[in-house]
Amino acid sequence: MSRFVLTLACLLLACRAYAAVLMVDTTSDAQLMACDAALPGDCSLRGAIAKANSIAGADTLVFGLVESDPGYQVATAHWRIAPASTLPLIQDDLTIDGYSQAGALANTLAPDQGGSNAVLKIELHGFGSSSQAGLDVGNGNPHLVVRGLAINNFTINLQLQSPGPHVVEGCFIGTDVTGMLGVSASGNSYGIRQRGQATIGGTLPAARNVIAGNGYIDLWDESATSTTQPSVVQGNIFGLAADGSTVLPGQDYGLYITNPVQGSVIGGASVASRNLFAGIETSAIYFTGNTGAANATPIRIQGNVFGTDWSGTLARPNGYFPSSPIQPQPTIVIFRSGACGVVIGGDAPGEGNLIANGAGAGVLISTCASAAILGNAFRGNRIGLDLSPFSLADGATPNDAGDADAGANRLQNSPAIEQVTYLDAGATMKIDYRVDSLPAHAAYPLRVDIGGGSSGQMEVTAFIDSVAEVDAQSLRTVSLPTAAFAGLAPVLTTTDADDNTSEFASDTLFEYGFDP
Incomplete structure (x- = not known):
């Protein structure tokens, strides 16, 4: 030949x-x-x-x-x-x-x-x-x-x-x-x-690529320096060996993106398109750079698996930062000014990410706004979502009266659960809640999603309510099958009309556990 x-x-x-x-x-x-x-x-x-x-x-x-x-x-x-x-x-x-x-x-x-x-x-x-x-x-x-x-x-x-x-x-x-x-x-x-x-x-x-064992960054995306065309990252293994389970030590970042190109896709709604990010010492994904564009063409982080082996069952944490264990790092960091220009998860089947076992926050939104975080499963992270007005994580942010403060995702107030009542011999859960967010400080209508979990985790969220401006700060009620929570406490988030998702609801109602 x-x-x-x-x-x-x-x-x-x-x-x-x-x-x-x-x-x-x-x-x-x-x-x-x-x-x-x-x-x-x-x-x-x-x-x-x-x-x-x-x-x-x-x-x-x-x-x-x-x-x-x-x-x-x-x-x-x-x-x-x-x-x-x-x-x-x-x-x-x-x-x-x-x-x-x-x-x-x-x-x-x-x-x-x-x-x-x-x-x-x-x-x-x-x-x-x-x-x-x-x-x-x-x-x-x-x-x-x-x-x-x-x-x-x-x-x-x-x-x-x-x-x-x-x-x-x-x-x-x-x-x-x-x-x-x-x-x-x-x-x-x-x-x-x-x-x-x-x-x-x-x-x-x-x-499928295996991109692992690199001491600083596995994939450094600086594509906005020379193009405005979006890129696609799908089906890869970051941080783990080819068996999809063995951690290769010493990796600071998985995917580090500087001045990202809007419309780029990381993962996708199909199982075939998901990336696996695990065993990475600081952040699995880190966004930084100039002001993002409006979410008409957001960067989409969807359908990926973070912090487990390929099966989704064995913990392979991100962010454990062995050089300074007292400073665990978030799994996903969005650190930009202006609009974040990012959607994490989504409403369509398969778009939600599994974000698990993070040594720090599952997702940190730092300083920017309009990052919609929907449909994801958070499991075993130190904190699920962390909205910070600073460049660094600051932990759970309490709601403020009328939602007047400002910072990442406008520090959107989360729903406050006022009461849970069981009906139909315990088969139905009636939840009374309110969102203390004045129209001057949030874009209406507000969207409320619910999942099961605790302050550090949240199983896949589902839309339950839309709050119009005329209902602002009113007591709201929703009834759901108790079995849908599988013994987990209800956790609520708010997303306003500008895509600002709140942290998880933090309530003392379930301080001593959840017993339906």
């Missing part, structure tokens, strides 16, 4: 230069770029990138390495490419396909079946903290597709510059080739630094 295939493309009578399929057939770091089918061992990764840069058009790099190659690792039956210096910038459209190597297999497990059973055969291994980026996209708007590679031990394992779009799928970023071990304390500072539009992962099992 030919190892160097040329194709000719013409568009509107203007022919482009040949695009190529180049087969990397040596792990040598020399700039071997003949890539001639008649010359085995003549096409290194370094040389193939350089050659692809010289050929206009969308080129593809495949792999055809043999076991006699010096880079073959007998113990793990894979090939290690270890550049001694920075590889050439990728300056033209390029696909690098690690699954083209004989023996490589893409993942076949759905997110609710396990982690990733991908078998990778190509490892790109850096030389520690001085190695800069492993693969690096240059300027000039090239598009990069990377699949089926293990990339580790570079300061930045993968850098996606330019406007994009780029695609990263089926890779292990920051781990060894098995996906089960971190690699080095001296390298692996950043897994992916994204400075252009990108799709990270996808809804197909084969697209």
Whole structure:
């Protein structure tokens, strides 16, 4: 079979230069770029990138390495490419396909079946903290597709510059080739630094990335520096090894987003699109940057799992911050000015996140407003929602008379439960509550959601009431089946018409437990 295939493309009578399929057939770091089918061992990764840069058009790099190659690792039956210096910038459209190597297999497990059973055969291994980026996209708007590679031990394992779009799928970023071990304390500072539009992962099992073992940030999204096009992050494992259960220590942040592009999606309503964030020492997701846009095009964080293994049953906490255990960190932080421009969860089936076992708050909204937090399941967090007027968490905020204070989500007052009465021999729960929020201090109508839990948790919320301005501060009543709470105390939240969700209701009514 030919190892160097040329194709000719013409568009509107203007022919482009040949695009190529180049087969990397040596792990040598020399700039071997003949890539001639008649010359085995003549096409290194370094040389193939350089050659692809010289050929206009969308080129593809495949792999055809043999076991006699010096880079073959007998113990793990894979090939290690270890550049001694920075590889050439990728300056033209390029696909690098690690699954083209004989023996490589893409993942076949759905997110609710396990982690990733991908078998990778190509490892790109850096030389520690001085190695800069492993693969690096240059300027000039090239598009990069990377699949089926293990990339580790570079300061930045993968850098996606330019406007994009780029695609990263089926890779292990920051781990060894098995996906089960971190690699080095001296390298692996950043897994992916994204400075252009990108799709990270996808809804197909084969697209799932394991992005873990990176000492500082697994995925750093700075895409707003060069594009206004939204990105998609779906189906990935952050913080855990490929088995979806083993914590790889030393990771500060999972997804860190600076000046996010509005309309970007993290997760989705289907099981196939959910990301798993677990075992991360500070925050699983951290948003910061300039004022967000109105929620007409919010960033959506939906359907993800935080703080457990792949099954959702075993605790794998985020935010435990071992360097300072007395300062646990929130699982999700939205720290922006103006409008937050974020929706966490949603009303449609599957849009709610599971946010569990957080050492600090499940969600911290810091200084910004209009972050709708709906339909999520909070379990076992130190506090479920924390609205703060400052940059740091401040714990539960008591309601104030008339809701006149200001801060994150306007420090929207939560509903105060006045009385619970049982009807129909205990089968029905009648809840009397009020929301002390004057029309001058909240946008009406107010939306009230209910779930079961306590001040630190809340099972999936459900809309129960809409409070019009004429009903402001009036006593409200709702009747629900007692069985729906499964023995948990009712917990209420308020969301005003501008999407400002309150903290959980904090009542002494159930101080000594809940007994229906």
